[in-house]
Amino acid sequence: MGVLESILRKDGRKFMKRKDSDAGEPGRALEELRGSLYSDFHTSDGAKRQQQRLCGPFVAMTFNFIVAVGIIMANKVVMGMVGFNFPIALSLIHYLTSWFLMAIFKALSLLPASPPSKTTPFSSIFLLGAVMALATGLANVSLQHNSVGFYQMAKIAVTPTIVLAEFMLFSKKVSIQKVITLAVVSIGVAVATVTDLEFNVFGACVALAWIVPSAINKILWSNLQQTGNWTALALMWKTSPITIFFFMSLMPLLDPPGVLSFNWNSNNLFAIVISALFGFLLQWSGALALGATSATSHVVLGQFKTCVIMLGGYIFFNSDPGIVSLSGAVVALCGMSFYTYLNLLGSKESATTSNKLLSKQNSFSQKPKTAEDDVKVEVNTLSSV
Structure with a gap:
């Protein structure tokens, strides 16, 4: 009985976990949709974006x-x-x-x-x-x-x-x-x-x-x-x-x-x-x-x-x-x-x-050089000399 109970307990946990995940995905999607609708209508930023998007x-x-x-x-x-x-x-x-x-x-x-x-x-x-x-x-x-x-x-x-x-x-x-x-x-x-x-x-x-x-x-x-x-x-x-x-x-x-x-x-x-x-x-x-x-x-x-x-x-x-x-x-x-x-x-x-300004900002916001990169540049320069 103890072995059976342990097996059932494991399977039950797996079953419950699977059920929770299945129920959680639509639940999370519904919660995200609800949050998006709330942000789009019940905040001034979201309402302004909705007006601009729907009414040009x-x-x-x-x-x-x-x-x-x-x-x-x-x-x-x-x-x-x-x-x-x-x-x-x-x-x-x-x-x-x-x-x-x-x-x-x-x-x-x-x-x-x-x-x-x-x-x-x-x-x-x-x-x-x-x-x-x-x-x-x-x-x-x-x-x-x-x-x-x-x-x-x-x-x-x-x-x-x-x-x-x-x-x-x-x-x-x-x-x-x-x-x-x-x-x-x-x-x-x-x-x-x-x-x-x-x-x-x-x-x-x-x-x-x-x-x-x-x-x-x-x-x-x-x-x-x-x-x-x-x-x-x-x-x-x-x-x-x-x-x-x-x-x-x-x-x-x-x-x-x-x-x-x-x-x-x-x-x-x-x-x-x-x-x-x-x-x-x-x-x-x-x-x-x-x-x-x-x-x-x-x-x-x-x-x-x-x-x-x-x-x-x-x-x-x-x-x-x-x-x-x-x-x-x-x-x-x-x-x-x-x-x-x-x-x-x-x-x-x-x-x-x-x-154009946005593309320039994106180019400037690329990953900056690290100290390791600077050392590699210096080594390459010395080796070339």
């Missing part, structure tokens, strides 16, 4: 373009058919909806992690939230009080403002080719869209006051995502409460009275909710585009949307903006295409330079 410049800008066209249609329904002429209140509803959706994501552990608070001072987050409220609110008020032509003229002025602000804040220079291309784009957009310049004094003041916050808003969004480990959703989650607070402060000043007495029936509420959902997608897609490209490229994308909508209306809906406006739109689209080419060329050169 082309995907981000295409997403933003589609959503922007959708929200134009939704807001036309809300402000035209529904008659909800309260632009600041509508923006407030958009951001409240965005904050509510992100709160659900956070409760379900689906919201990407934010970088440590010490890496980004609260003053930067506060400034971004405040500037975002001013930029969005003043844009809606300007569109309400000015003609479309004057509103587009103000939008064109954002491009040189961004170039000047980036040079003053970050010493970022723009090549002469890009300056000429941006000038051609601005002239083309002006010819295509500035059909009338009707405005009143209040509307003109609002439009001029909107230019600087709009430029600073885009620059801060792009800079915080590209220099830090912020993802679009994480930065939206941090800034939304600040933006909502400023919208609530601006609403009594810039909105007409009567928002509470509006006819909040089911049909009107449904249209406003659809607009709010598009507002969340627009904010998210815009943040993704700013993180993947630059503030200037995002402004050029906005002008591209304007020209494409005009040409689409002429081709598909028989609208007739006139030969001058159509020619301006074509010139602007050609300028935007060349600007995109210059950006892609610059990105390719940057990638080539980075690869």
Whole structure:
């Protein structure tokens, strides 16, 4: 019995060991997968890498373009058919909806992690939230009080403002080719869209006051995502409460009275909710585009949307903006295409330079000579002499 027990004990140990190893391999693989998913989503570095991998410049800008066209249609329904002429209140509803959706994501552990608070001072987050409220609110008020032509003229002025602000804040220079291309784009957009310049004094003041916050808003969004480990959703989650607070402060000043007495029936509420959902997608897609490209490229994308909508209306809906406006739109689209080419060329050169530097670092980081190697060299030299 003692021999049998010892044999069974050995075989049992081997069997248990084999079973443990068999069970351990998938267990370890599952644990590694779980750790990888946690690192990719619940740490700021991993979440930033995932955003860069899944949402490059082309995907981000295409997403933003589609959503922007959708929200134009939704807001036309809300402000035209529904008659909800309260632009600041509508923006407030958009951001409240965005904050509510992100709160659900956070409760379900689906919201990407934010970088440590010490890496980004609260003053930067506060400034971004405040500037975002001013930029969005003043844009809606300007569109309400000015003609479309004057509103587009103000939008064109954002491009040189961004170039000047980036040079003053970050010493970022723009090549002469890009300056000429941006000038051609601005002239083309002006010819295509500035059909009338009707405005009143209040509307003109609002439009001029909107230019600087709009430029600073885009620059801060792009800079915080590209220099830090912020993802679009994480930065939206941090800034939304600040933006909502400023919208609530601006609403009594810039909105007409009567928002509470509006006819909040089911049909009107449904249209406003659809607009709010598009507002969340627009904010998210815009943040993704700013993180993947630059503030200037995002402004050029906005002008591209304007020209494409005009040409689409002429081709598909028989609208007739006139030969001058159509020619301006074509010139602007050609300028935007060349600007995109210059950006892609610059990105390719940057990638080539980075690869060269990496190869040099790898060559320098090879195994250094040891004392034994030096002795061998000296012996070979003496023997050759």
